[in-house]
Amino acid sequence: MNIAFVLINTDMGSEAEVSKALREIEEVKDVYGVYGVYDLVVRLEAESMQQLKDAIGNKIRRLKNVRSTLTMIVIE
Amino acid sequence: MNIAFVLINTDMGSEAEVSKALREIEEVKDVYGVYGVYDLVVRLEAESMQQLKDAIGNKIRRLKNVRSTLTMIVIE
Amino acid sequence: MNIAFVLINTDMGSEAEVSKALREIEEVKDVYGVYGVYDLVVRLEAESMQQLKDAIGNKIRRLKNVRSTLTMIVIE
Amino acid sequence: MNIAFVLINTDMGSEAEVSKALREIEEVKDVYGVYGVYDLVVRLEAESMQQLKDAIGNKIRRLKNVRSTLTMIVIE
Amino acid sequence: MNIAFVLINTDMGSEAEVSKALREIEEVKDVYGVYGVYDLVVRLEAESMQQLKDAIGNKIRRLKNVRSTLTMIVIE
Amino acid sequence: MNIAFVLINTDMGSEAEVSKALREIEEVKDVYGVYGVYDLVVRLEAESMQQLKDAIGNKIRRLKNVRSTLTMIVIE
Amino acid sequence: MNIAFVLINTDMGSEAEVSKALREIEEVKDVYGVYGVYDLVVRLEAESMQQLKDAIGNKIRRLKNVRSTLTMIVIE
Amino acid sequence: MNIAFVLINTDMGSEAEVSKALREIEEVKDVYGVYGVYDLVVRLEAESMQQLKDAIGNKIRRLKNVRSTLTMIVIE
Numbered sequence: 001m002n003i004a005f006v007l008i009n010t011d012m013g014s015e016a017e018v019s020k021a022l023r024e025i026e027e028v029k030d031v032y033g034v035y036g037v038y039d040l041v042v043r044l045e046a047e048s049m050q051q052l053k054d055a056i057g058n059k060i061r062r063l064k065n066v067r068s069t070l071t072m073i074v075i076e
Numbered sequence: 077m078n079i080a081f082v083l084i085n086t087d088m089g090s091e092a093e094v095s096k097a098l099r100e101i102e103e104v105k106d107v108y109g110v111y112g113v114y115d116l117v118v119r120l121e122a123e124s125m126q127q128l129k130d131a132i133g134n135k136i137r138r139l140k141n142v143r144s145t146l147t148m149i150v151i152e
Numbered sequence: 153m154n155i156a157f158v159l160i161n162t163d164m165g166s167e168a169e170v171s172k173a174l175r176e177i178e179e180v181k182d183v184y185g186v187y188g189v190y191d192l193v194v195r196l197e198a199e200s201m202q203q204l205k206d207a208i209g210n211k212i213r214r215l216k217n218v219r220s221t222l223t224m225i226v227i228e
Numbered sequence: 229m230n231i232a233f234v235l236i237n238t239d240m241g242s243e244a245e246v247s248k249a250l251r252e253i254e255e256v257k258d259v260y261g262v263y264g265v266y267d268l269v270v271r272l273e274a275e276s277m278q279q280l281k282d283a284i285g286n287k288i289r290r291l292k293n294v295r296s297t298l299t300m301i302v303i304e
Numbered sequence: 305m306n307i308a309f310v311l312i313n314t315d316m317g318s319e320a321e322v323s324k325a326l327r328e329i330e331e332v333k334d335v336y337g338v339y340g341v342y343d344l345v346v347r348l349e350a351e352s353m354q355q356l357k358d359a360i361g362n363k364i365r366r367l368k369n370v371r372s373t374l375t376m377i378v379i380e
Numbered sequence: 381m382n383i384a385f386v387l388i389n390t391d392m393g394s395e396a397e398v399s400k401a402l403r404e405i406e407e408v409k410d411v412y413g414v415y416g417v418y419d420l421v422v423r424l425e426a427e428s429m430q431q432l433k434d435a436i437g438n439k440i441r442r443l444k445n446v447r448s449t450l451t452m453i454v455i456e
Numbered sequence: 457m458n459i460a461f462v463l464i465n466t467d468m469g470s471e472a473e474v475s476k477a478l479r480e481i482e483e484v485k486d487v488y489g490v491y492g493v494y495d496l497v498v499r500l501e502a503e504s505m506q507q508l509k510d511a512i513g514n515k516i517r518r519l520k521n522v523r524s525t526l527t528m529i530v531i532e
Numbered sequence: 533m534n535i536a537f538v539l540i541n542t543d544m545g546s547e548a549e550v551s552k553a554l555r556e557i558e559e560v561k562d563v564y565g566v567y568g569v570y571d572l573v574v575r576l577e578a579e580s581m582q583q584l585k586d587a588i589g590n591k592i593r594r595l596k597n598v599r600s601t602l603t604m605i606v607i608e
Contacts (some may be wrong), residue, residue, distance in 0.1 A: 452490035
């Protein structure tokens with residue numbers, strides 16, 4: 001299993017909307033709103049690195065109101 | 077009492093306007109303009125974590141010209 | 153349930169040792185080694201904010217070879 | 229009155245000790261332990277910029293177990 | 305004399321335009337384009353902290369295409 | 381030969397488009413999409429520092445959808 | 457081929473020594489000294505993610521005088 | 533003329549000592565103590581990039597109590 005964490009900053013005031021959209025992505029397993037530098041912590045799982053890449057690059061990063069992302073690939 | 081500090085970056089030139097709007101929020105106890113990486117230091121107090129969360133997420137972060145926030149929850 | 157994520161930088165070369173020590177802490181539910189700015193992603197759960205505070209301040213931050221921590225409290 | 233905030237990172241596990249030492253400094257008015265990137269938020273007041281400079285440079289930054297500081301001078 | 309450095313990030317491609325506008329500000333003594341995290345290094349001098357504050361807050365930060373600023377007040 | 385690395389953050393979802401545009405710049409020798417804080421790693425080579433400066437300031441930084449750049453000049 | 461970039465900060469004054477040690481690691485293909493936030497840019501290639509992980513975690517990060525690393529895995 | 537700025541963090545409490553040592557370096561033209569993220573701002577001038585490189589890598593970065601440096605090469 002390929003796992004990644006994505007730390008997300010959203011546009012101000014759109015955390016709930018982005019969380020909802022994230023939860024509809026198949027590879028997204030957990031979404032947490034957090035206090036601090038980042039707004040959301042997202043955990044993803046995928047069958048392959050290719051699928052993980054696709055979920056981050058083509059799904060998460062293209063969501064409306066996602067301002068920036070910091071991706072951390074989990075070391076197997 | 078639940079306390080938090082929020083460090084705010086505003087849109088350029090709108091520090092005074094944002095400070096004024098912040099001071100009208102019930103949970104906001106102090107607002108300071110500062111030199112450095114951040115533009116404003118805000119101290120909040122609330123009866124519950126729920127109220128604190130609401131003040132930060134639904135009031136401060138939805139203010140016009142607030143560009144980004146860094147929240148630090150005070151350890152009781 | 154009170155949840156927090158702690159992003160950890162360890163001393164160079166001691167990731168495995170720190171991971172092992174983290175897993176022995178009751179409140180620590182998950183430990184992931186990751187590529188990027190941080191070395192470890194840790195998820196904690198506790199019955200109370202007090203217990204969470206204690207786990208982070210008195211257990212995790214006092215572990216040998218933990219160089220720095222960034223704590224993100226999950227918004228309930 | 230000259231005011232400043234100092235955000236402090238302490239050596240792991242020495243937050244309580246540093247907090248105690250900070251509270252004994254005349255110019256230090258408030259010390260808060262916080263979750264996030266920084267460990268302590270300190271508010272100082274002094275009669276002059278010279279006194280503020282002295283409190284930060286010669287007192288706070290020379291305390292044992294203070295690892296790094298980020299000073300924000302309040303704009304009068 | 306009150307001195308400050310302001311590190312500026314400009315909108316992409318507008319470094320020259322911003323540099324030109326900065327040089328027309330009375331308190332601005334030097335402007336350097338630099339490689340790295342920041343785009344411009346600006347040195348200011350003013351008779352008083354009040355004048356310095358005014359130059360940074362009301363002149364520099366209100367310039368078109370100035371995206372963000374990091375101000376460092378020189379310790380006398 | 382003068383060499384530089386430029387770490388680029390693009391607008392969300394436009395990595396492929398920016399990569400393509402970068403590859404058409406003469407001085408750009410390599411473009412890599414990466415996971416983490418930055419989106420693209422670009423390596424440039426030029427005959428002179430002047431040419432390198434021109435490629436970064438007038439070509440890369442003026443590309444559409446390039447949000448921010450961090451330039452690292454290679455020490456000869 | 458699995459590729460990664462590692463940005464390294466070394467202990468002050470030991471850049472040359474660390475560069476030399478890096479060049480003796482099989483997976484390390486390029487080492488550049490750079491001006492800026494980071495001291496060295498390293499490019500690695502490996503047959504598998506496992507080999508890449510091993511080179512970063514067990515070789516680079518265990519080198520003497522390597523103070524911190526930021527790893528960016530190249531998206532295939 | 534080749535110019536660079538170096539932003540320095542010193543060991544806590546050794547700012548004065550480092551400033552003094554910096555001022556004895558031929559290429560160092562100005563040293564300022566500052567409030568904020570960095571402790572000292574240093575401006576260097578040299579006849580060649582090679583001399584600049586030497587001043588930063590072999591003189592400044594080897595000074596006792598210099599903890600970290602961020603170098604910004606001025607664009608001619």
